[in-house]
Amino acid sequence: MGLRERKKQATRRALQEAAVRLTLERGLEHVTVEEIAAEADVSTRTFFNYFATKEEALLSDVPTAPDEEVRRVFVEGGPTGVFVDDLITVLTASVISSEGLAAHRDAMLLRKRLVEREPQLVPGMLARFHNVEQELSRAIAERTGTSPEDERPQLVAATAMAVTRHTVKCLHLREGEGVADVRAVLRDAFRHVGAAYAPSDD
Structure with a gap:
């Protein structure tokens, strides 16, 4: 696996972990895509490159x-x-x-x-x-x-x-x-x- 693919997998994992962590802390209705992206230290646009919704990130x-x-x-x-x-x-x-x-x-x-x-x-x-x-x-x-x-x-x-x-x-x-x-x-x-x-x- 090349460096680019490893970075993509790491970003995807970081987004998923951020979604899970925030949802368990606050509840799904009180977590936004923007907050998940910020928690993973990426842009909202980057989030949507990987997932269509926060629910999809949680079930990835x-x-x-x-x-x-x-x-x-x-x-x-x-x-x-x-x-x-x-x-x-x-x-x-x-x-x-x-x-x-x-x-x-x-x-x-x-x-x-x-x-x-x-x-x-x-x-x-x-x-x-x-x-x-x-x-x-x-x-x-x-x-x-x-x-x-x-x-x-x-x-x-x-x-x-x-x-x-x-x-x-x-x-x-x-x-x-x-x-x-x-x-x-x-x-x-x-x-x-x-x-x-x-x-x-x-």
Whole structure:
């Protein structure tokens, strides 16, 4: 990553952190875009180069689509060739920050505090997760050679996102815990779902 891109990421992060900090201190209705920009030591114009609204800045760490490169590999049949394992790779890349589990844990805790204080952020958060689900459904359809309109890829994607949300909510995210641990928990969760809906022997 070049210096220019690193600076852009740093500015984006500074704006997001300023938005979160001020919102938790004063409440969303009492924070302006101008104040967020000033807190991050940039101009209001710079703020709008990164975010359309203060709500978008607050939700910027919530994914809107699966990681592009991970998605491509999945559609092409990788990285292992085992559908569930490859799906888990897409899901972990989508919901866990590239900065690692520690950063993800901190972001989750902040997000929880924000939603508790500002419940009007919930629809925007759910919309982002819905976008991830739709993109995941299309990726599954591409990999399996089915139409995106078919019920199966949509149902698999919806189930996968539900399992992921439940798993992430239940994770302890302790020190020393890694992505491999998250994948193992997801794999167990999918196994439980499969067993629950398996045809009865009766």
